[in-house]
Amino acid sequence: MAARNTIERQWGRKQEMSKLVDNLLGKLGQLKRKVMTDTETNNAIPIESSGNAGAKEEIGDSKGNKPAVAADKNVRKQGRPRRKNPKAKTKATGATAQKDTAKKSQKQQKESMAAKSEKDTKKIEKEPVIKLLINAEEPEECRIALIEDGRVESFHVTTVVHEQTKGNIYKGRVTAIEPNLQVAFVDIGTGKNGFLPFSEIHPEYYTSDKAALKHWKDLNIQDVIKKGQEMLVQVVKEAAGTKGASVTTYLSLPGRFLVVMPGSDSHGISRKLEDEEERAKLRTMMSSLSIPEGIGYIIRTASKDITKTSLNKDLGYLLRLWNETKKRGQAVPSPALIYKDQNIIAKVLRDYYTPDIQEILVDTQESQKQVMDFLKLLPTKQRKTTVRLHQGSRPIFNQYAVEDQIEQIYQPVVKLPSGGSIVINPTEALVAIDVNSGRTAKDKNFNETIFLVNMEAATELARQLRLRDLGGLIVVDFIDMRNARHIREVEKEVKASMKRDRAKVDISRISKFGLMQISRQKLGRPIEMGSYHVCEYCQGRGVTRSVETQSLSYLRRIQTGVAHNNVVGARCRMPVKVAQYLLNNKREELLEMEKNYGAQIRIEPAPEMTPADHTIEFIKAENGSDK
Template sequence: MAQEILINVTPRETRVALVENGVLQELHLERARRRGLVGNLYKGRVVRVLPGMQAAFIEAGLERTAFLHASDIARAEPAPVGDEPNGRPPPLPIDELLTEGQEVVVQVLKDPIGSKGARLTTHITIPSRYLVLAPGSRALGVSARVEDPAERERLRAIGESLLADRGDMGIIVRTAAEQVAEEALRADFDFLLRLWQSISERAAHASAGQRVHEDLPLTVRAMRDLAGSEVERVRVDSRENYLNVVSFCRRFLPEMAPRVEYYPGERPLFDLYNIEDEILRALNRRVPLKSGGHLVIDQTEAMTTVDVNTGAYVGHRTLEETIFKTNLEAAQAIARQLRLRNLGGIIIVDFIDMVEEEHKRQVLRALEKALQKDHAKTQISGVSALGLVEMTRKRTRESLEHQLCESCPTCGGRGSVKSAETVSYEIFREILREARQFESRRLVVLAATEVVDLLLEDESTSLAQLEEFIGRPIELQAESLYTQEQFDVVLM
């Protein structure tokens, strides 16, 4: 499984692509005007406490007030020690935890998405290459992706030795720590302690609304989070960023430093790997499958739906075999599309209906196996009574579509506009309404070219009858700047 990381830098935008066997798997981008906030720490002030929602709104110097739920507020009780440090005591009522005007250090858990403000937490975590420091917690966790029991036990023992005599600290051992020497883990831990000390000092002197810590820039963050033993090469097309990446690798990832290359070629780096074409395809609703079938992906505010269709694929044996093969191929494609498009929240997959239970189990296993490569946490709840696969994927940043696109000004994001015929009948009703209320010598209709053409051709008889009914002439004027739904009826 050969992987490459491609880093494309322009003055206002940085893009990082993870390519596996020549196929784009993940795309991360960061723009100077709107950098991601996840991981940043702020000194915030409580502006409103909402007992009915068990939440508070925090002014942290962001564009909108941010949201802090009671379950995301750290308390003095220690979290239990276990493989997954998510077990927390039940939250107290929000008005017992916070008061309006109180200042609190918070970390961004989720970027602002759509009309929603950022989601915050006071469970602070500071990640590095091998470990995640959790100040104020007593948890010790090992990534679930480390599957070897002996290696899990070794990492747990190292973690316990690191936390000895540090009752106010917790750590999570990341997947990247697998087979890493204890000395490297101890150096990582010492670095995190120094970083936290620096953050604590800044937070103590900061005023409300100030940022006290910013996560690493995307070029370096990608090396921290994506670079692993499977990555054979990292190519950077900016000399300055290449030097920064090499410097970071020499300090924290010495084994990766020789694999980092500067790409000075005249042909753009992403064009070399056809990444630009892949990005365009990732913005389409329809995703073709090699067999001839296709997926249809629709993203809404509540959830994302994925519909699987056989399309042109007719198979060679039985209908059940054709459906089974299409669903197996779709499972692989869906896992890739979720990563590539960064789709999160509730996801409903409508596979083609299968009769045999064994086929259903195999398709579900194929989807689970394909999702194991995903860095974001996913959870499949199985097949519903309606035959739909329900799953969730952790969402911290906006999807690729929301980052690169905006709602269509013509349809307002609906994905459709009223037909010219519908608009023409609306014009007829408006003419009747205006003619009954106001006196005039004639009426002028301003509308889009398509609507005027329809009125002059297919609806010319209806227009003549309407003129006779109201006793006034109706003139039509095509406006090239009008959308198909826009029109005006002017009394002259």
Template sequence: MASKEEILINVTPRETRVAVIENGLVQELHLERTLSRGIVGNIYKGKVVRVLPGMQAAFVDIGLEKNGFLHAADIARNDPAFNGEPIKDIPPIQDLVREGVSVFVQALKDPIGSKGARLTTELSMPSRHLVYLPRGEDIGISQKIESAEERDRLRGIVQEIIDQQNLKGGFIIRTLAESASAEDISHDILFQQRLWEYVSTEMKTAKPASMVHEDVPLALRTMRDLVDENLEMIRVDSRETFDKAVGFAKEFVPEAADLLQYYPGEQPLFGLYSVEQEIENAMKRKVMLKSGGDMIIDQTEAMTTIDVNTGSYVGRRNLEETLFKTNLEAATEIAHQMRLRNLGGIIIVDFIDMQSRKHKKQVLAALETAIARDRVKINITDISPLGLVEITRKRTRESLEHTMCETCPTCSGRGMVKTVQTVCYEILREVIREDRQFKAQSYTIVASPDVVDLLLDEEASSLADLQEFIDRPISLQVDTHFLQQDYEIVLV
């Protein structure tokens, strides 16, 4: 049975948040802040600052705080010197680039922690059904399109358009292209050609260590990347963003245009679907299972560990049944938490030890079934004799915790607290919620010194806009005993 899917887009001047809801449950959260937008998909004119033969890589200055990382394999695939011929052995990095030269690169992964962005010289222009590779030659197709007849049909459509328009470059046919019409694919190719023409012009005048092209913002990327046949509705709570989304959808994603709805309700959109509570829960180490068991999730620089415990669940028959049912429930919840928290890299799951081989297979099968809906590539190993399962999930952006939290100075990195910025935005949303509910004469925000300082400095304009929006005076009061994430809104 196909799942019922909805997308919620919550927009404030400083932050855009997207929640993917499946059958009433929050499955994915995407967050983009105006001051720290992700760079995946952006194209830069970089300058090679260091070549590392031992790592087969180079560091490239693209104008950001940290230099980007370019591996030899990401150069060899499309370097003009190789005329598009397949490369069996990757040439030494020093034969491909040298220090001081300029190179056009595209970001594959955002900077994460102490690591700079992962780069490639294989530039690409993504659209709804295709990815255009200006320097490629072949037509690739997603492995998830299994029908040989459909694969041949799609290849034929793309090849015919290439021949008719005498196009250069290669294409990758995406999974969402399955059952797409020739008109849809032709429309995508036209969009990509226009985009590449614009980018090519910008590349001619770009300066070293500068951005040439920026990918579209989160609200619009949502329609390009997250819309599928199960989607029933996209709700947007900002009129300005809704109008932009409608225009973008009509031009590039026409099938999504009819799904868009503007939400003007008094109750906050995320509150209507309990998304705020899910965000709060996603910040916690402990995840409670319905049976009474629990899971402890810890993120480190190298990996994420998930420890499954029986907790208060004691079962009805025997110990083996208790362990099996707890692990079975945990398997489904692990898949949910990986998507919700956007856990990436190596994930080690410590299931409770089970004696029955049959039970182990059933738990693993439940985990594989649960991750089938994940949009990110995942690999899982068998359960080891110690009850451990190793999962690798492709990492393309920071996890939710690393995006919304920072290392706590009080505990020297052993815990996490919300950033001052996160608390400020939470306060601004809470004032709107309380004003709609109580209609007080005025409001006093009591918070820690750092939060009040930010509201008086960088976020002063946001606070002024809020006062004008609710037409009520707002005052600030410092409480030195408050922790960074603590605040209180006093109604007068």
């Protein structure tokens, strides 16, 4: 009985537990459904009905009731996106389009105003006034200056005493061969033998047929030419000092548009003609012309926009000139001048004339005719220059304020706008240019001041090299700069300024010592060499010995001379100041010499003597007897 009661109690408890679990599961199910309904409500997205684009999908609770307004508000509060209104979208799109149109209009207006401003600025900025002045009034000297806005940019001069020989063709004769130097010396009839390197000897002058088949680098000069051999040579570098002119057997005849090279098969175009379309056009024009075999050519910069007719005329003239030169070279004995390059006026017009020159002013009718004849040969497009004969009371160079600028060319110091300067010193080996800061160094901003002076020097040194025609190796000592950007800017300025130079130029970077090396082709004799002589006092050194130093040097020589046994006297002729110093300050020493050596010493002042001149004559005893 007790066991039965126990079982019933346990069964009742199980029933209660089962009901309790069912209730809990029911409540959990309701809670789960409620949570799922709330989640769907929050994540609901409005769907456009196919019948009405503006209708909303109704959202109900778990019992199917209609949604309350508060529910919609809750959805919006929780970030539900609003339904897009097409009309509002259209209005917004229209407003945006209007804004874009307004911005575009403002941008176009600004661009238009900027273009107009730039156009007005260009109108205000005048083109540079370029003139060519030719001063040939005096027969001994002819000077030509190219001025741009009153500033001399190019200067050329020739004198009767120092006529230029560069470009001349001579019939020469080999006088000596130097195997060690691999050069030959050629007598061209100018007083100094021409210097002919082996690399400048054309194979047509090789005496051996086998030698002509080999490259010149595999040969020796003594194996291919011989002493006494005649050849046509052309001067490529003027004689300087004790050195004779440098010559070559590779001849060239320059014209206005072409350079003809007999004995060559190379064809080229000036590097300054950079437009590929223009270069292709010139190549096509030249290929259509009749050019004899063995004649090379170079198309010059002046050929830009040239016509085929003008190019053909220039070619025909140069070919006729070469035939005449060749015939004369075969007829006359050596040494002789076969072809003389054009005079300075024709040469400058040929090499430097551009249509940018508005006016050419001359001071003689002969020069005017020569200029007019030159312009007639040019195409109509390049014939825009006015030629005028100067007839003023003042000389032409004074009238246009050029004379003072030319005098500055001969001075070693050139002032810069900021107060600094450059000092130019040509030497036998190189040209040294020193940049000085001057009074600008007192400025507070030291680095910027130094940069300014170096930039001005970079521009001016390029101009001075052109004006003075200085070539060879040039070393520029800039003021030390600490800023790497400043150094690069100065290098760029030098290269940009050198672009105007006709000569070939090679420029190095500025070293850590502030030095820049420039190699410049020598186009002719330096200006000062054509107009100046070596100083008879200092012999080109720039300094002379002091009176005291000279006097003591002569005194020692006198003592050495009278010390010989057979010398009984000395007769000395010296500059006045040196003689006065010896007689006034060294009289006791002279008297002591006379007493010790038994010789009579005579000092004579010579007013005509230069400081470096003197003569000391020692008088020997008769019959060579001792004192």
